[in-house]
Amino acid sequence: MSTRSPRITLLLLGAIVLLAFGLRLYRAGTYGVFFDEKATLLVSQGVCVEGYNQKDVFGKPTFTPADYWRPKTTTDYIEAIIRGDIGNSPAYYVLLHGWLNVFGLGDWSLRMPSVLFSTLTVLMLFLFVRRHFRSDTLALVSATVAAVEPFFVSYSHMARNYSMTFFLTLLATHLFLLILEKAPDRRSPIGLYLAYGLVFITSVLSHYLTVTVFLCHGLYALLYLRNLRSWVALGLAGASGLGLLSLWFLYGGGKYTFFTLNAQAEFYRNIALTNPLGSEFGTVLPATLPNIAKRAAPIFTDLFIITNGLGSALIGLRNSALALALGGASALVMHRYWSVAKPPVWVYGAVPVLLLVGLPIYTVVPFRFLVLSAALPFFYLIARYIRDRTDSQTKPLVVGLLLLAFIPTLFLLFMSWRSGHTFGITQRYSGFSFPYVCILIAMGLRQLTTLRWWFSMPLVLVLLVQSAFIVQLLGKIYDDIEPKYTYFDRARIPNPYLSSAKALIDQYTPGDTIVYPNRQREIYVEEVETNTFPASVFDAQIANLYLPKEARYIQRINPAERDRIILIKGKTGEKITIFDFQGTKYRY
Known part of the structure; x- marks a missing residue:
């Protein structure tokens, strides 16, 4: 635990949360709603996209707003969720319906739940790290990384379920670890299990793919939980949650989900085989291993803020190979002379020379490859932090972080291979991983502060270069011209x-x-x-x-x-x- 005074920690946390809220609030209501948000609006009001439950309105020669706004039934809301979002996200739509009833249907109010949940994720991340890794400093750095993470900022500007699910799944992991922490003493209060089960249900009913997070919980329990009583209690909580969820899948909108997913898989697979480059849905390729790898590269690089934007650079194999080789050599030098107080003279300049020597050689985007060359030394710092600064109680948590950081994306890749197309390989479907990756990044940054200056300074300078790229990326998000996050390369006008x-x-x-x-x-x-x-x-x-x-x-x-x-x-x-x-x- 850090020795920093609680008051200073609280002040710093307040500044970080305010920063996060400001970055998310800025321009959140500037641009018009896009198709998914329009569907969100309609579904939240119990209206089916294209009017399946409004035949009495649009089936007439003329209609009025009073006709359109006739009272809706529960059946209307379920039909709207089925036809607007394949039966997905009922919990989000219930919450949004109540929110909009209070604050109105304007673009600001529509997106404000996403802004708030994204900000709460930053706060929750601080509490999570402080409680489980017992370090105020690591918690503050993790929260800072999450505050400026472009992925979080961009999805806070979307009236969709994603920001809510990022918060809920992080909360679920917190509750899960509390349960495991108390398991050896046989004193886990029943309230923890009930809370975990409730968050499990709400998460899955906010987005079905949150099940990948709970899959990670199960794998972690298999590795580290040895208490039969806790296994039984978790099993009962999970079974109860699944039982309640089954009601939605048997009697609610969820009963159409699997049928629709199979139909969509066939639809996109047909596009991949017949018109992979020219469809209105963008590039949809057959799920061959090279195609999956090509789509996965930017997903994995953008997962880490220090490698964000390097996915396209990796396509250039010669430049990438050189950058990775130079980065690997830098990491080896750091490893060999890590603890040497007075290394040979050449060591003082080895890392900056190795990182900079590629700049005149890279044939395209040289500064991107400079950042790539520093990635391996930085990941080495993360590994050193885990080895040197985590104890026997904390190291299993690191295994959990790694599971949660990568399994959601690996699940997407598996589903892509199984479905025969690459359409579903997209960052938002595995965005639950970002909070845990922020912790890993914070470990590397924390370890960076302990390095000797001849190793730390070149890495700091490269991180400043990457920071400039991140600032540029945030600018494009705010200008609505960053397709990988906003989906647009031409700014929308107000609604x-x-x-x-x-x-x-x-x-x-x-x-x-x-x-x-x-x-x-x-x-x-x-x-x-x-x-x-x-x-x-x-x-x-x-x-x-x-x-x-x-x-x-x-x-x-x-x-x-x-x-x-x-x-x-x-x-x-x-x-x-x-x-x-x-x-x-x-x-x-």
């Missing part, structure tokens, strides 16, 4: 549906008619692969979310209109273009 609704409220008078375009887009949900209606109702659905619930505005959809929301004045017949989506330009 056009919200601005259109405000314009309609200002300009509509009795006798006017609002006309919505027919957005041509196939929705692949459950067993239905076509829209419920001849014309797409999607644009009308989103716009009506922002119109007064009791309004009697006359509205219709024009199957021949592709892009414009139009207000037709009843007295003059004048057509006022409220918004022009211009094809896909303003449809995200």
Whole structure:
């Protein structure tokens, strides 16, 4: 445990949490909602994407906001989850529904739960490390790394379930370790098991892939839990949780999940075999080992903030081989002369020379390869921290960190191979690993402070180079032009549906008619692969979310209109273009 005073630790933690909150709040409501967030909005209000449960609304020649906002039943909400998110994330939608009822449907309020959960993850990480690794310093460094992690920042700006699941799974691991810690004394309070079971249920009902975290818990228990009573109690907690979860899969929206996943696997596998490069879903390749490895490289490099962005560099094999060889040589020098107070003169310059000698040789992005060359020495520092600064009680926790850091991604790769396509290999589906990787990074940074200057200074300078890349990356996230995180390389405008609704409220008078375009887009949900209606109702659905619930505005959809929301004045017949989506330009 650090000797730093509790007051100083608390002040530092407060500063870190404020930093995390500021980085997540900044520009969180600036850009318009994209397709997944639109689905989130609809599902949270019990509305099926493309109107499966609104046939009485859109099946008529005209409709009003009052028709659209008719009271919804539990069946409506379940149908919406089935058709909007394959039966996934009911816990998130329940929470978001309550939140939006209180704070409204604006973009800021829609994304605020993600901002808060992402900030709470930073705080939870501090508490986790302080409690289990018994080091205030390591806890503060871990929290700082998480505060500035671009992955966390970017997903805090999305009205999706991810930030909530990152927090819940970290909390679940904390509870799990508390249970194991008390197991030898046979004094684990029943409340811990109940809390663990509840978080398990909530996590899985927030995103199904959180099961990979609980798989890691099971593997860890197999390795280190030797108390029969605790095994029985954990088994009962797990069985009870699975029993309650089964209700959703037997009687709720989850009963369609596996059917839909099989249908999607076949769909994407067909794209991989027939049109791997030209589909609207991006590049979807057959799941050969080279294709899987190519997709996995950026997933693993971006997992560590010190190697973020190096995935594309690894494609250049000659440059990569040289950088890794120089980095390996640097690590060997550090290992050989780690404890030598007065090494040979050449050692003082060995690491900087080895790291810098490649700069004029790398044929592309030389500073990226400079960072890559420093990666192996840094990972060596992590290994040294684990060897030298963890005791017999803490070393098993490191094994747990490694399981949690890598198994979620390895599970994705296995599922990709099994499904026959690479579509699902994406960072967000294994993002539960990031808190644990932040701890490993903090170990390396902590160990860096103990190095002799002739080893530490060159590494610090390279880390500053990488910090510049991270700042640049955060800038692109805030500017909405970083595709690997924001999904866009061209910045979105503020929510056009919200601005259109405000314009309609200002300009509509009795006798006017609002006309919505027919957005041509196939929705692949459950067993239905076509829209419920001849014309797409999607644009009308989103716009009506922002119109007064009791309004009697006359509205219709024009199957021949592709892009414009139009207000037709009843007295003059004048057509006022409220918004022009211009094809896909303003449809995200």
